[in-house]
Amino acid sequence: MPRSVLEAIKMGIWDFEPPEIEFDQFDASDAMPGSKEKLIALAERAERGLPLWHRLDRDDMEAPPTRLCRKPR
Numbered sequence: 001m002p003r004s005v006l007e008a009i010k011m012g013i014w015d016f017e018p019p020e021i022e023f024d025q026f027d028a029s030d031a032m033p034g035s036k037e038k039l040i041a042l043a044e045r046a047e048r049g050l051p052l053w054h055r056l057d058r059d060d061m062e063a064p065p066t067r068l069c070r071k072p073r
Helices: 005-010 036-048
Strands: none
Touching: 005 036
């Protein structure tokens, strides 16, 4: 059984749906949308089998951070 979408694709499983993961189980990213840091955070999430998006991710390039977020692992 694949752990992530990337593993599923490598195995030829095109309709894989990862298990639901609560937002408190992984960190939000304060990286600006479209930045290299944001792309790295998304890639790390994909590799770990996590959802790409966190509801507390920064979603505005103009707005300053409104909360403290730990860096992606």
